[in-house]
Every structure is written in C-alpha cells, then in structure tokens.
Amino acid sequence: MKTDTCRICGSNKIMDNVRxxxxxxxxxxxxxxxxxxxxxxxxxxxxxxGELKAQICGSCGNVDLSVKNPHELWDAYLKTKSL
Structure with missing residues (x-):
C-alpha cells in the first residue's frame, strides 16, 4: 500500500505507517x-x-488502511471456508 503520492489528489504530503x-x-x-x-x-x-496501519494524505485527508500480514490473514480466511 505504501506510495509516495496520494491516489486521490496526487499530493506528496503523505504520512505513512500511522497507528x-x-x-x-x-x-x-x-x-x-x-x-x-x-x-x-x-x-x-x-x-x-492483523493490526491496521494508516497512510494519510496531508492535502486532501484521504486515508488508506493496510495490515502487515495479509498472507497469514488470507490463509486463515481460507481455513474458515472449510470449517
């Protein structure tokens, strides 16, 4: 998810890895x-x-959320489908 520019407004005022x-x-x-x-x-x-981390645009306020362990979450999700 980490980017150097905002996907909404194109600004480079990005705050990364915010709790x-x-x-x-x-x-x-x-x-x-x-x-x-x-x-x-x-x-x-x-x-x-999976702990949520945010990336926030300092210009338009857009917030993108991500987790650090998407593969482990996906594997757990697949297990729930077979339960």
Missing part, C-alpha cells in the same frame, strides 16, 4: 485490528490478528 487506535477500559490505547478465526471450536478458538 489507528481505539480507547478501551481506563482510556487505554489499543491498536485497531482485524481478527480471522482459524479454528472451529466451541471454546478457545484461535485467531489470526
């Missing part, structure tokens, strides 16, 4: 993530986690 956080109990920061279930158990299921 996307949610605030939890006690106002604690937690990286926003996606989870894909890897097992089909009633309890103690295993998940593949």
């Amino acid at each position: 996307v956080v949610d605030r939890g109990h006690g106002d604690a920061k937690k990286d926003l993530s996606v989870y894909i279930q890897k097992t089909d158990k009633r309890f103690f299921n295993k998940f593949e986690k």
Whole structure:
C-alpha cells in the first residue's frame, strides 16, 4: 500500500505507517485490528490478528488502511471456508 503520492489528489504530503487506535477500559490505547478465526471450536478458538496501519494524505485527508500480514490473514480466511 505504501506510495509516495496520494491516489486521490496526487499530493506528496503523505504520512505513512500511522497507528489507528481505539480507547478501551481506563482510556487505554489499543491498536485497531482485524481478527480471522482459524479454528472451529466451541471454546478457545484461535485467531489470526492483523493490526491496521494508516497512510494519510496531508492535502486532501484521504486515508488508506493496510495490515502487515495479509498472507497469514488470507490463509486463515481460507481455513474458515472449510470449517
């Protein structure tokens, strides 16, 4: 996903690898993530986690999201299709 120019406006004012956080109990920061279930158990299921990172245009405000481990998430997704 990393680019040097904005895909919307063409600007080169790009902020890369920005954390996307949610605030939890006690106002604690937690990286926003996606989870894909890897097992089909009633309890103690295993998940593949992908933390979201953002790339933000400093001119138009466009935001693109990505994860660092797309291959692992894809493999976990394929497993869910066979569960």
